[in-house]
Amino acid sequence: MVKNLLSVKPEEPLASRILEDFETFMTGFVSLPFNIHGTAYAKAVKARARLSSTVREIMEERRKGNISSNGGLLREREEEDFLDVILSKQNLTDEEIVSIVLDIMLGGYETTATLMSLIVYFLGHAPLAFHKLKEEHQTIRENKRDGEFLTWEDYKKMNFTNYVIYEAMRCGNVVKFVHRKALVDIKFEDCGAEFVIPSGWKVLPIFTGAHLDPDLHECATEFDPWRWTDNYKEMNKKIIAFGGGVKLCPGSEVAKVVIAFFLHHLVLSYRWKTKPDECPLAYPYVQFRRGLLLEIEPAAAAYQIH
Structure with missing residues (x-):
């Protein structure tokens, strides 16, 4: 998912860091919202902030290194990724872009894998x-x-x-x-x-x-x-x-x-x-x-x- 979304390859250290924060975020996402130190929700809030910071850093790198003279986004990577597409949408704020990236990651990774497992389990009994x-x-x-x-x-x-x-x-x-x-x-x-x-x-x-x-x-x-x-x-x-x-x-x-x-x-x-x-x-x-x-x-x- 991070490769398709952000062009971060699975073997890169950044991918492992994103995965660790994401799993913490996901666990707290389905917990009671008690923002008290040590709770799953409080850990998730901090993990979400770190994920947002990571995505913002990647966005800034794209803008600094990939801007042409006419303001268009250049494609210097082998393939266009999802972040390229939404960065081209001028009507989105940075917070909206970060939120979309994290939502797609949520829907396309952890919840998807869990639902796959449930389907395999149910089909095994049906x-x-x-x-x-x-x-x-x-x-x-x-x-x-x-x-x-x-x-x-x-x-x-x-x-x-x-x-x-x-x-x-x-x-x-x-x-x-x-x-x-x-x-x-x-x-x-x-x-x-x-x-x-x-x-x-x-x-x-x-x-x-x-x-x-x-x-x-x-x-x-x-x-x-x-x-x-x-x-x-x-x-x-x-x-x-x-x-x-x-x-x-x-x-x-x-x-x-x-x-x-x-x-x-x-x-x-x-x-x-x-x-x-x-x-x-x-x-x-x-x-x-x-x-x-x-x-x-x-x-x-x-x-x-x-």
Whole structure:
């Protein structure tokens, strides 16, 4: 992710420093917002400040070394990266650029990897869903030449794959809640009663409450991608997978494409089993009891990909 975003190669010391700060930031991102010394949230606030400083330093280096006589940004690296693109947008402030970079990193790395792990776990316990997913990807592969890469058009055909992704997010709840602040007094009604959230109050929308509500979802604790098949739009109203409105995750499509292409190769190439006592836990961050150890072997199917 840092290579595509910032042209920082994985083997560089800066990449390791960014990763360490990012993991601290991510852990505190899903913790209660108590900014007290020693808490996960307080550590996350400091880690986020360090990450912001790192991105700003890279931005300044670009501006100092890569500005042409007419003010245009020169491309001195082998390939254009994401930071080049957003630096070319004159309507964005530095703080907005930093925020976008960190949000894309958040959506494209830690949460994506965790969701991948949850999908592997759920599919290992749902053979019917696995076979349905495999059939979808076999059909896509049959229409490709040997060695031909997947395309955006292929991704748009992965309907059941998207149902699997959304259902894993509903059941797994990678992010249990988010931190929000009321900028004005908020009034709303529930069951005839009116509630007011005063301006300045912190709000923690708890996604799990809606995602596992039996009044909203039949057999709410069961992994069932088919519940999305006929009710996709209605289901989207009942879950908060990637936020919403102006707070919609800017990395959502990146995450879905990465996971969909990963699943394409996984289900066609391998079979796996999880340990009997393995299960995902939340502290509140999602982790696996035994680190998701798998018994994995190559698939014997004719569609195995090398």
